[in-house]
Amino acid sequence: MATETLTAAATAPGASPRRRRGGTRSNENLAGWLFVAPVIAILGLFLLLPILMAFWVSLTDWNGQGSPFTGDVPFVGAHNYTRLFTEDGLARRDFMTSIRNNIYYVAIVVPAQTALALGLALVVNNRMLKGKSFFRSAFYFPSVTSSVAISVVFLFLFANSGAVNALLGFFGIDGPEWFADSRGVLHLLFGVVGVDSPPAALTGGGPLGLSWWDWLAGPSVAMISIITLVVWTTSGTFMLMFLAGLQNVPVALDEASTLDGASRWQRFRHVTLPLLRPTTFLVLTLGTIGSWQVFDQVYVMSQGDPAKTTLTPAYLSYRTAFRDFDYGSGAAISFVLFLIIIVLTLIQRRVLAERDTDRPRRGWWRRRVPERS
Amino acid sequence: MALLTDRPAAAPARRDERAARTLATRFLGYATLVFFGLVFLYPFVIQIGNSLKTEADAAADPLSPFPDPLTLASFERVFAGTNFPLWLGNSLLVTVLVTIGRVFFDSLAGYALARLRFRGRNGLFAAVVAVLAVPGVVLLIPKFLVLNQLGIYNSYAGLVVPLLADAAGVFIMKQFFESIPVSVEEAARIDGASIFRTFWSVVLPMAKPALITLTILSFQSSWNEFPHSLVSVQDPDLFTLPRGLADLVSGSLGSGTQYPLKLGAALLATIPVAIIFVVFQRYFVRDANDGSDKG
Incomplete structure (x- = not known):
């Protein structure tokens, strides 16, 4: 149906060359948006919108029951992020x-x-x-x-x-x-040179919740x-x-x-x-x-x-x-x-x-x- | 070449030495090619061979490509003992719909972004390029959320609709349309053809190579698509081949490892893409090179 309107507009009889050119321009505007509309709809609905939704969910404690966008879902702020780092x-x-x-x-x-x-x-x-x-x-x-x-x-x-x-x-x-x-693999290599068990210096607290020995596992x-x-x-x-x-x-x-x-x-x-x-x-x-x-x-x-x-x-x-x-x-x-x-x-x-x-x-x-x- | 012929003839001894070196290079080159040819192809040979073996034989001699005894039992079981036919049907349906959708919608949008002057075009193109950078794996939870919210989680619509357009395809089509001369379209437009008509019957026929590339690309990616089916459906009746295969591997199959069965099912899932690859190789190769400019 988009075709028909566009055809009709572009071939409307009696239009002067000048008006016709102006018409083509606004046609292009409309056609341009019609042409990209399906892609915008799909990418917008299934890519951009979901990212925003997921950002909201990352600030909540949603457990999968019901909708995450109701008042019943506990809002926890940045807690889900701080749990990962601090x-x-x-x-x-x-x-x-x-x-x-x-x-x-x-x-x-x-x-x-x-x-x-x-x-x-x-x-x-x-x-x-x-x-x-x-x-x-x-x-x-x-x-x-x-x-x-x-x-x-x-x-x-x-x-x-x-x-x-x-x-x-x-x-x-x-x-x-x-x-x-x-x-x-690194632990295995250490084993080859005789370091079978972690040296005491490395078993203590390393950064971010893992010991140095764990970080160096390979x-x-x-x-x-x-x-x-x-x-x-x-x-x-x-x-x-x-x-x-x-x-x-x-x-x-x-x-x-x-x-x-x-x-x-x-x-x-x-x-x-x-x-x-x-x-x-x-x-x-x-x-x-x-x-x-x-x-x-x-x-x-x-x-x-x-x-x-x-x-x-x-x-x-x-x-x-x-x-x-x-x-x-x-x-x-x-x-x-x-x-x-x-x-x-x-x-x-x-x-x-x-x-x-x-x-x-x-x-x-x-x-x-x-x-x- | 001119440089070579202009040179005075090398002394015979040096020529012999050079010939020997060339021969050695060639031998080394072929040896490398054959070695890596084996590295890249032998796993498939093993796959085919072992899918035709009994389970005991596959476990006893996994390296041998020759089944002893040869049996089609695993393939019989793939069709009779698993949901393979159903997965195959679902995969075909999804692949056909997604490929048609992508080729049509991506070329429409690519054409508009390349040729039509409309307000917001530059911004839209920037958005497409930005979307190209969004990694698929971080979309798993987001996609599930939106499908759930729209009420199409666990349905064919959820399986197909989100894949109907992709930014990479729009990008490829835009780049192609920009490369073809604008004069033909202008002639058509002056003759009074509408924008859609010009696009449909003048521009698209000229875009055949790009359309074939996009078709192959869409076929391959939707046939192999796995993470999307993971977050869009749960019902085993809606499983596509990769999903079913993953389920087959992790699920309980009864006793034993069942490797011949698994390898056979994986083999059947690979065959369509393999055929397309062999027939349309040059389009695949071209596509992979394009990555270098996509940035």
Whole structure:
């Protein structure tokens, strides 16, 4: 029906050219809003409004019964937030444990997936090799599959009698019970150098409700299997970004430096890597932002266990709300996580914007055209 | 290239050395490719192989891709012993509706933001870019709250409607529409076509590549969508494939680990996306590269 009115208005007979132009302008105004209306309605109703609602809920003690927007729901102010940071108790301990877990997760996943993606891109970009497009697709394929389906596969791979332990068995290594093993990797390393039990200095009160020894645990063995899965699935995507970045490395430059006698490592270190800096920055920041959102894999593979060592803020907020029916606390955790991610995003956009002032910003589509020629 | 041909011929010894080095590089390159090819593909091979095994065989020899004996029992059980057919139906329904919705609504909005001059356009576009940064996982509780409040929690509407538009799709379409020449549309408009008509029968046909990209992207993301189904429905009759699969893994299946069954169900859930990936690969690759400009 919108079509008909617009057609009628635009083709109204007898309008002078001038009036018609003015009519087109106001038509555009109306049409513009009609065109964007569905998207505004959906994003407004299911994205912006809910965020406001959740903020309200994070200030209450709603337990899931009835509506959270009635006078019966106790208003607790910032209590759900202070419980996470300043009050000693289970809420803070769980939250800080999840933060610790996620920090270790980010610290391994981001460098690992970036290095692997760069390495794969360099090999796939090698002009001397054939069949590269097959391998490029193979490396990228895990990224497009369902996170739940892939988690199921990795549950099997890392099962006690699974493929990973069978593979380790070939090398005479007795693999751990991956998803039952809550020992921290750093603690295990300390154990290798003889520090088996926590030194007294570290068992005392550390910051934010966890002892120093707990903070220094490192990712648990169970978390390592989730980390492996995530690095495996995301590297392909980032490899494609590096491949796009490598298009910007002129072949002539590479050849010239070869003639100048530069070794392969020197060329990589002093020619390729500097030219890839923008891409590397992007991959690092996108990786960090994404790594703070890990949820599906935790839900399917470990549910935060063993001993809460795979608990992440995203999963903790879900569990607090939907399993413990403490929606206020769950929402508060969501907002803290939101803040972490938004700060990371803003830093990224600021740096990208600064760089973009140096060169004219081009759309993703137009950018392809010169690359093909 | 010119540089290379202009050079005086290298001494034979040096040439041999270079040839040897090239050969070594090639060998190393292929070795790396094959190694990582195995790393990235062998898990799927294991998945297929083990879904055709008996449970005892899968536990005894998980690395082997060859079932001994080969059995379709796990697939029979997937269809007869679980709600898989129901999940499949729900997933198809959700995916088709969401894909149609996204392609239509995102291109409408993308076109308006790219071409139509209306008050508030810049502000709206800034809002779309801002929404791009909102991480999905922090929306779990918020989405549940609004669905609950609107009375569509635990319904197909709750499963589908919130996904009918997405900021990333609007962004992709806007960028595309800005890249096509405005002259064709102007000609159509001067001929008296309405704005919607121009959009529908002149602009959209030109936008085919972007529409295909968006269709594939929407299909893939709604087929794989998990967290949304987690907070929008509770009734097992409304489970989509990823939700059902997650339930299958964590739920009680009776005795044993049932890995062949789980792997088989996961395999069936992966196949549609795998087919789309193989057929429309270049669109996937293009899409992933776009991330680099989305910022």
